[in-house]
Amino acid sequence: MxxxxxxxxxxxxxxxxxxxxxxxxxxxxxxxxxxxxxxxxxxxxxxxxxxxxxxxxxxxxxxxxxxxxxxxxxxxxxxxxxxxxxxxxxxxxxxxxxxxxxxxxxxxxxxxxxxxxxxxxxxxxxxxxxxxxxxxxxxxxxxxxxxxxxxxxxxxxxxxxxxxxxxxxxxxxxxxxxxxxxxxxxxxxxxxxxxxxxxxxxxxxxxxxxxxxxxxxxxxxxxxxxxxxxxxxxRLAGALAGVPRLTSDIPGLEAYWRRSLVSGLVCLWDNPGFITTPFVATSGVDGGALCSYAWDTGGYAPHLLTLMLGDATVDVLESIMKVDLTRHYAIAPDGTGLGVAYAYSGWSLITLATAVSAHLGITPDLVTRLHDMAEGLDRRFTAAGPLRDYGTHHNLLEMRSAGWEHVVASPNAERAWCLDRLADLSEVTGARLPVGDLRARARDIWRAVGRELWDEDEGWFRCRYPDGHTELVQHVQAFDAMRNGACTPEMASAMLGRLRDGAFLAPYGVSGVSPEDRIHYELGDTDWSGGGAYSGEGPQLALSLWERGEADLAWQVMERLLWMGQHFPYFPQEHYCDRPAAPPSGRRVNIVAGLAGAEAILTGAAGVRFQLDGGLVVSPAALPDGGLELTGLSHRGRTVDISTASGTVTVDGRRHAAGEPIR
Structure with missing residues (x-):
């Protein structure tokens, strides 16, 4: 239902x-x-x-x-x-x-x-x-x-x-x-x-x-x-059967949740001639980006997508893995590879695989093939000691000025996270990967990110070019390096200090580049260069903060996005952060990463932590402006209801204490 x-x-x-x-x-x-x-x-x-x-x-x-x-x-x-x-x-x-x-x-x-x-x-x-x-x-x-x-x-x-x-x-x-x-x-x-x-x-x-x-x-x-x-x-009966219903006394939160869900629903295509049914398009309603891009398909809302697709999530994951990701970042509806190698593809697919493991279970064979894919992508990019040189914007964020290129904190931090997570998946499934070696390599990468790229005086990461030139870009992507394990508490504290009005935070969202960065901030590319951000990035930043226990700061980010639920039928690829609007034209009509809003609310604000072995830990966070209730979350045959106002969790009608593991 x-x-x-x-x-x-x-x-x-x-x-x-x-x-x-x-x-x-x-x-x-x-x-x-x-x-x-x-x-x-x-x-x-x-x-x-x-x-x-x-x-x-x-x-x-x-x-x-x-x-x-x-x-x-x-x-x-x-x-x-x-x-x-x-x-x-x-x-x-x-x-x-x-x-x-x-x-x-x-x-x-x-x-x-x-x-x-x-x-x-x-x-x-x-x-x-x-x-x-x-x-x-x-x-x-x-x-x-x-x-x-x-x-x-x-x-x-x-x-x-x-x-x-x-x-x-x-x-x-x-x-x-x-x-x-x-x-x-x-x-x-x-x-x-x-x-x-x-x-x-x-x-x-x-x-x-x-x-x-x-x-x-x-x-x-x-x-x-x-x-x-x-x-x-x-379609609704199938896709939303396991997705909870949200009610809240926080103005705008219910509308934002619904529009976030819709953003995912309108990206699903059912044509049996496509490589999967459903086929998850990156965008597609205006005929553009009617392809499946590993980056946003797997990276921004893996749990919501898996709740919607169920067993078909494995088909989606496998369909992208069939293409040579050292040459392509996306697949056309028939599975043909498109574009160039993309630095975040391995992380995106392993992120989706962790959701598959948590909700459905994953086979040792698939874990082994994920490992081989990740290693192949590593070899595609030039080694720089323990780190990798990910090339120019062609393979990264497509900024319009130099910066955030070559040896960067993110996705090097994500690469380490992938190795560590593959080790976890191997232990859960018995895939027999070299767990010790994977974890040791992950530690080496995290240490190298801090040792080689962190600027202590600036309190931020630098990017290093092959000729030794460095750039310091106050880019929102640095917070993903923090999320993926690259920061000591002192480094994280310095970075979090920049999450304030006039820097990354604005009245209607988050800026891809901080206005305080006078070299790289600009208003022509709201996707990644300033004046706004990719629609998945603000909610993912809020989720990162909830995961770190920074509940107040997480809500400061999330509340700035709630206007979108009132002003869009489905979320566009990018939006402004200084005013409630989106760019007037271009390839920006809709985006599957709009699901990231619901993902942040479910796994961040509501504190639902899906475990790789199928367990569930729920620790609802107190919200400063009110409370929310999620009813009807389906997980492994159980029905879970959550209230942040009372801090209660109910499983199949039985109340549990917040934080109690449920197997």
Whole structure:
């Protein structure tokens, strides 16, 4: 049973500051609602089919009077006026109003559209409901104008970071002008009638569908929309069956939790032609980053992802391990390797493997193969004593200025953490790895990070270039080196002192580079260089602080992110930290690392510690602004409820003391 219904995950679009047009996905097709319109649709992706520049615009004829959708601003805007809407995981509902006199007659209409992406075939359904609020009967004609643009079939191996571009323009293929062809790709507009007599006070509904692909679509539009919604209900029932429900008296926390969960849900694709079902895309709703990137798939919310996917998590892990990670950082939907070698890939996958071990159990063979993968990645990067030179931004954080390159504290600290964790996994599973050697190498790396890269006077890490040049970058990634074991208590204390207003902390989040770093801080790259951060990084920093017992500081970070639950239907790749907004354009529409918010609340604020051997330790942290309750967490066949307000933990109806191990 799902912890939430589709209605409970709905979102009021009037509050949205989303960086682009709003998209909705069925897990098979994603489609975009045209900004400022009540019924307009633009852009559709259903791999292998892409129709990025397709549009469907709706007009109306009322007793001979033409009404356009999407009026321009000001008095001159005399068309149908957009009045808001609701995003739900399975659909977008928009509504608008028209209230004007025509030759002495008042024409007053309420219009509502429901946009539903199709499941099992490429395309979408648009249902248009019109209420005649006037005191005269009308004859209403719906006037759809479809432009298929340049639809094309794009091989699954080519769905990478950039959304597919339009192909050659489609041409009309039927006398009625409702079918188009572009190569082997057809586009078809079907409807259930376009003219209705509507009495005063009456209501009518039109239903249209656009099918994209190699064969004509099938099914009545309204039936197809109902099927897509039913598929979403099944998805929630499966993906959220073990995910707890959160209630809280802390303003904004419930909304943030739900939007974080949604951020993960909209990254799941069900096409059986993909290498896994579900396939976990890094982003994907706008056709871009519809690939699985080891970094965010495994690194930011391993426990939430495993709770959602269950046994399928192993398939996801294995699918990425099949590619040569010394050459690629991601896989396309068919498993083809994409991109270059990435410094954090090994850490990300071993992080996900620890969640698999905790929730499902892991085989000795998989642990051995993880070890071999990690060793292969180590050999890919040049040795610098116990440390590794991870190259330039090409393999790291992609900053736009020099710094945080070559021999860096993170991911060298993560590399040590991986060796230590592989030793733990070997002991849990009997994988027979060289445990003593792994732990000794991990200690050597941690010591070298402190000895060679820590600047005692500055209280921060330096990065070392091959020619001996060093850079000191006040980068948020340094806190990941702290999380992964590289810091003594004195080093950690110096670093934590920089978590304050005017440095890393800002009113609406965390900055990737501290504004106090006058060399590297800039506002053009909110992803990693300042003025904002990657959406997974703020919650992960809060989680790191909860793990260290810095509960007050952890909450100072987390509370600055809660605005996102009110202002995004799903979290974008990055957001500003000085104002509640995201960059207005670019490859930033959604991100699977948005799940990191829920991960931080579950495993940080609620103190749920999943153990590698399947045990569970729960130590709820007191929250300064109120409390939270999580009900219905499923773990190893048990149901766990947690209250931070009372500090109680209930397992299968039996209360336990906080911190008591549960096996």
């Amino acid at each position: 799902s912890s939430y219904s589709l209605d409970e995950l709905a979102y009021d679009l009037r509050q949205s500051v989303a960086p682009d047009h709003t998209w909705v996905t069925s897990g098979w097709t994603s489609v975009r609602a045209l900004l400022g319109t009540v019924c307009g649709v633009g852009g559709c992706f259903a791999p292998p089919y892409a129709a990025p520049d397709a549009e469907l615009v709706i007009g109306f004829d009322v007793n001979g009077h033409r009404i356009t959708d999407g009026a321009s601003p000001g008095v001159a805007g005399r068309g149908l006026l957009y009045a808001g809407g609701t995003w739900r995981p399975d659909r977008i509902v928009r509504h608008g109003t028209y209230h004007r006199h025509h030759e002495g007659d008042l024409v007053s209409l309420r219009v509502q559209s429901t946009l539903t992406p199709l499941y099992g075939q490429a395309g979408f359904v648009l249902e248009v409901e019109v209420v005649n609020r006037g005191d005269r009967d009308i004859t209403l004609d719906l006037l759809p104008r479809a432009d298929p643009g340049g639809p094309q079939r794009v091989p699954l191996a080519e769905w990478g970071w950039v959304p597919p571009a339009p192909g050659p323009r489609a041409t009309s293929a039927s006398a009625d002008g409702l079918t188009w062809q572009a190569g082997d790709v057809s586009v078809e507009l079907v409807h259930e009638g376009l003219r209705q007599d509507v009495p005063a006070g009456g209501t009518t509904v039109f239903a249209l569908a656009v099918h994209i692909g190699g064969v004509p679509g099938h099914g009545r539009p309204r039936d197809l929309a109902a099927e897509s919604s039913e598929r979403w209900r099944r």
